[in-house]
Amino acid sequence: MHVRKSLLFHNNLPWVKKKGGMFDVTMGSYDGAEVCELVGLFILHQISQQIDGIDVGLYRDDGLAVMKDPTGPELDFTRKKLHEVFKKNGLSIEIKCGLKVVDYLDVTFDLNKGIFKPYIKPNNSPLYVNAKSNHPPHVLKQIPISISKRISNISSNEEVFNKSAPYYTNALKQAGHANGISYQPDSGNSRKNRPRKIxxxxxxxxxxxxxxxxxxxxxxxxxxxxxxxxxxxxxxxxxxxxSYSCMPNIARVIKSHNSKILNGEDQATPPGCNCQKNRRADCPLGGACTVENIVYSGTVTTPTDQEGKVYLGASGTPFKVRFGNHKKAFNHKGYRTDTKLSGHIWDIKESGESRYKVKWSVVKQTHGYNRVSKTCDLCLNEKLEILNYKDRDKLLNSRSEVISKCRHFNKYLLKEYK
Ligand SMILES: [Zn+2]
Ligand SMILES: [Zn+2]
Structure with a gap:
């Protein structure tokens, strides 16, 4: 259980609860369901080993157990045993027993009548995507159909279905859908076709x-x-x-806007220069070489080619680091294929010319990869600049760079954590 401890950081500072201890928000974490499933399987195994005459099923944190014609003491004994198993694992459990009608997840099982039907939590009305919302038509069309299927599946017969159908049809009408739901008996044909490469x-x-x-x-x-x-x-x-994908919904738009503003405050310090004092005059960006998240250009000129060639690149790290890599590629032939720029420099060198000059400048300052909105302004802007560059003959970048994958999210991978 120690791996499930949750820590809260804000602006690189750890936060602690007032009463001491850690934040317990792991229920909503990305792998919460998996952990729940693992623990569930482990406990199911223990129950099957230690308790007889009981069939247990589990979905996440909801369990359902069946016993055949138990006597009162038998029921009580099993209940105590279950509590014991959970207690040994440091967990507690709430047990309702001796029920013949059970609400489990979204289904009600009725042993008295021998049927099952949809279970609707009190004060809980379903909310469906509005028919007029900005979704692809096939998505909207599919909503009543998929609800029909689900409700049909959890109704033991058509009569049961018809009793609960108006409730869902109403909810659909309120969301602007013209069609209600209709009974669709299970055709029993669940044969899946071989997936094709599409x-x-x-x-x-x-x-x-x-x-x-x-x-x-x-x-x-x-x-x-x-x-x-x-x-x-x-x-x-x-x-x-x-097919069509959906655009981010309002919640996501607001989220990304918020993080844009919050991150903007963090980067208020202007970039400086960390070149050696006696070489400050040669700073590649004129005294701002530590600037991050920029689209930059490098213009290569030679005495015979005063117009020069232009290379556009993006730097998520301080430009100085990127600059160092470029320089390395100019001086060591092994890195010749690093970028189109280094390739060009080596072409010049091999033609017998050594008096080339590279002039660097910032084209655009943007934001780096955003973990919240999962977008990378840096890559987008780099591609935009490449596509919009007026003088194609001068540009060194190849067209294929426009479809390259973002590499800036790599630094957020767990394996990069130090
Ligand atoms: Zn500098
Ligand atoms: Zn990127």
């Missing part, structure tokens, strides 16, 4: 876009990979598909 194109969806983006995309595929073409086997309507 290339998905998943642009974000917005109602205000009038172009049918997915259709346009599929038309392009059809046009450029015709049925009789060389690549039609690899790219055709069966394995290239389009």
């Amino acid at each position: 290339i998905w194109f998943v642009p974000p969806y917005s109602k205000s876009v009038s172009i049918n983006v997915a259709r346009t995309f599929l038309n392009i595929v059809r046009k450029h990979f015709p049925a009789n073409g060389k690549y039609s086997k690899l790219y055709n309507k069966n394995n290239v598909k389009a």
